[in-house]
Amino acid sequence: MVKIKTTNYNLFYGLKQALFDINMDIYKNKITAIIGPSGCGKSTLLRSFNRMNDLIDGVKAKGDIFIDDKSIYKDWDVVELRRKVGMVFQKPNPFPKSIFDNVIYGPRTSGIKDKRKLNDIMEKSLKQAALWDEVKDILRQSAMSLSGGQQQRLCIARAFAVKPEIILMDEATSSLDPISTAKIEELILELKKDYTIVVVTHSMQQAARMSDYTALLYLGKLIEYDKTEKIFTSPSNEITKNYVTGRFG
Amino acid sequence: MGSSLKEKIYKNIFLIVTAFSLVILFLIALFLFAEALPLFKNVSLIDFLFGKMWYPTMSPHSFGILPLILASFYVSFLSAIISIPLGIAFAVYLSELAPKGIKEVLKPLVELISGFPSVVLGFFGMVVIAPWMTNKLSPFFTETIPNFLSFLHLSYLSNFFANNLYIDVGLNITSASIMLAFITIPTIASLSEDALYLVPRTYKEASLSLGATKWETIKKIVLPAASSGIATAVMLGVSRAMGETMIVLMTCGGASMIPVRPFDPARPLPAAIAAEMGEAPYHSLHYEALFGIGAVLFILTLIFNILSDIARTQGEKKMKGKSV
Numbered sequence: 001m002v003k004i005k006t007t008n009y010n011l012f013y014g015l016k017q018a019l020f021d022i023n024m025d026i027y028k029n030k031i032t033a034i035i036g037p038s039g040c041g042k043s044t045l046l047r048s049f050n051r052m053n054d055l056i057d058g059v060k061a062k063g064d065i066f067i068d069d070k071s072i073y074k075d076w077d078v079v080e081l082r083r084k085v086g087m088v089f090q091k092p093n094p095f096p097k098s099i100f101d102n103v104i105y106g107p108r109t110s111g112i113k114d115k116r117k118l119n120d121i122m123e124k125s126l127k128q129a130a131l132w133d134e135v136k137d138i139l140r141q142s143a144m145s146l147s148g149g150q151q152q153r154l155c156i157a158r159a160f161a162v163k164p165e166i167i168l169m170d171e172a173t174s175s176l177d178p179i180s181t182a183k184i185e186e187l188i189l190e191l192k193k194d195y196t197i198v199v200v201t202h203s204m205q206q207a208a209r210m211s212d213y214t215a216l217l218y219l220g221k222l223i224e225y226d227k228t229e230k231i232f233t234s235p236s237n238e239i240t241k242n243y244v245t246g247r248f249g
Numbered sequence: 250m251g252s253s254l255k256e257k258i259y260k261n262i263f264l265i266v267t268a269f270s271l272v273i274l275f276l277i278a279l280f281l282f283a284e285a286l287p288l289f290k291n292v293s294l295i296d297f298l299f300g301k302m303w304y305p306t307m308s309p310h311s312f313g314i315l316p317l318i319l320a321s322f323y324v325s326f327l328s329a330i331i332s333i334p335l336g337i338a339f340a341v342y343l344s345e346l347a348p349k350g351i352k353e354v355l356k357p358l359v360e361l362i363s364g365f366p367s368v369v370l371g372f373f374g375m376v377v378i379a380p381w382m383t384n385k386l387s388p389f390f391t392e393t394i395p396n397f398l399s400f401l402h403l404s405y406l407s408n409f410f411a412n413n414l415y416i417d418v419g420l421n422i423t424s425a426s427i428m429l430a431f432i433t434i435p436t437i438a439s440l441s442e443d444a445l446y447l448v449p450r451t452y453k454e455a456s457l458s459l460g461a462t463k464w465e466t467i468k469k470i471v472l473p474a475a476s477s478g479i480a481t482a483v484m485l486g487v488s489r490a491m492g493e494t495m496i497v498l499m500t501c502g503g504a505s506m507i508p509v510r511p512f513d514p515a516r517p518l519p520a521a522i523a524a525e526m527g528e529a530p531y532h533s534l535h536y537e538a539l540f541g542i543g544a545v546l547f548i549l550t551l552i553f554n555i556l557s558d559i560a561r562t563q564g565e566k567k568m569k570g571k572s573v
């Protein structure tokens with residue numbers, strides 16, 4: 001089932017075009033990896049799905065993106081859209097608030113006031129992010145006192161607390177040590193039964209290990225998009241072949 | 250010459266310059282206290298600080314500076330009430346809402362205003378604000394509003410306005426506070442804007458990505474993250490208001506009575522020094538008392554500066570996760 005559909009999607013930073021005619025169907029309850037050399041537009045594409053590019057001065061988009069068959073520009077209210085499409089950033093970016101306040105930030109802004117309900121959401125989200133055991137006794141401490149890996153899992157929990165259906169991760173493990181990375185990868189695999197997950201990664205191994213589908217972007221164009229197995233074993237495009245065998249990038 | 254030697258030389262030059270200016274500052278403070286000290290052979294510290302009457306040239310004279318201290322607090326407080334919300338709102342507009350082009354024009358403009366010669370502001374207060382108060386604002390408070398209120402049969406409120414909000418002197422605490430706000434608003438706005446600008450973009454992105462609106466993001470993330478910087482800005486703004494001389498000298502009316510109503514004239518500490526130092530005989534009691542006022546003013550502004558420093562370190566702790 002298609003969760004996200006882009007149709008002839010183009011994006012411009014001022015005069016500079018960063019994405020060219022992207023047509024792509026992203027499937028529900030699958031992990032989709034976006035790979036490609038630096039500057040090819042991976043982050044730009046990912047940030048298009050929850051309209052985070054709107055925040056940048058001079059950004060223009062052409063074409064459309066549909067989530068659950070509704071246009072993100074015409075049919076979705078941007079606040080609703082961002083509740084449905086959660087995002088985890090490259091560098092852990094917890095708020096300088098307590099662990100507790102970080103996790104319930106989203107639910108609270110969406111108007112939930114009931115203490116018990118907020119507590120439930122918090123516990124569930126932290127458990128989902130495999131962080132509960134480590135922080136359950138220090139919930140009132142500042143999130144800034146956690147390690148990098150813990151902070152990133154906190155950001156994942158914070159994203160889950162809003163009950164999104166789609167999770168976008170932009171190189172979410174690139175600043176983490178191997179153990180934290182393994183933990184988060186395991187987590188993502190665990191979560192795919194309930195969520196649609198799109199990850200940007202520089203690590204070919206990571207894409208091969210985790211994802212069901214892989215898309216290769218090159219100079220803002222979608223070069224090839226297929227089942228991960230196919231991309232890594234018998235790519236049909238020459239650029240893809242060179243990229244996945246490490247001959248450039 | 251090796252680069253490490255060069256570095257050492259530079260370092261020492263800076264050290265000497267810094268130490269030199271610190272020593273000078275220290276000597277000035279010392280001088281202030283030394284010149285004031287002989288006063289206390291004749292006047293007790295309690296009588297000086299809490300005496301209700303400042304009659305330095307009458308006989309018998311009286312050197313109580315409570316009216317002056319209260320006047321200073323009153324004008325600083327009123328101008329803070331005016332300038333804290335406006336200054337912060339302006340900073341938020343500049344840093345979060347204004348289009349880039351507008352910000353590039355407004356920010357330097359604001360900084361220009363805060364550097365405006367205060368004598369010009371004082372002059373403006375004298376010839377524009379003061380007459381406006383007596384000619385326009387006073388009738389409005391004592392006739393227009395009471396008439397309207399008695400029309401609504403609110404005679405108690407009506408009398409309150411008529412009896413308390415008359416303005417017989419245009420040069421008063423409110424005039425001075427308004428003119429001081431011309432200095433404190435830009436100070437608070439400019440420094441708060443710097444603090445808001447330093448809030449990492451990633452916080453805002455995280456908040457928006459969680460479905461918060463721009464306004465919620467400003468309220469719940471940006472302002473709290475910048476709060477220590479904003480507190481620093483406010484403290485420095487208030488301390489500027491407290492030490493500012495020309496404006497209060499020209500627009501506050503100069504009466505050395507304990508101020509009660511916001512439209513009473515008053516004589517803040519710096520105004521007393523500026524107005525009286527010229528006529529106080531060298532090493533007279535009056536002269537020493539004025540140095541005492543200087544010392545009090547020095548301590549007050551020092552307190553505000555220390556508070557602003559505490560706010561800053563508090564904020565740094567928060568960023569490092571040492572406090573919530």
Ligand SMILES: Nc1ncnc2c1ncn2[C@@H]1O[C@H](COP(=O)(O)OP(=O)(O)OP(=O)(O)O)[C@@H](O)[C@H]1O
Pocket residue numbers: 013016018036037038039040041042043044045056
């Ligand atoms: N805010 C911006 N303003 C102007 N150009 C931008 C902006 N952000 C990105 N670009 C440009 O758009 C292109 C795509 O950038 P993007 O960040 O999407 O690449 P990426 O594939 O995520 O790269 P990386 O792997 O290094 O993160 C690049 O050429 C970049 O210079």
Ligand SMILES: [Mg+2]
Pocket residue numbers: 042043044170
């Ligand atoms: Mg990127």
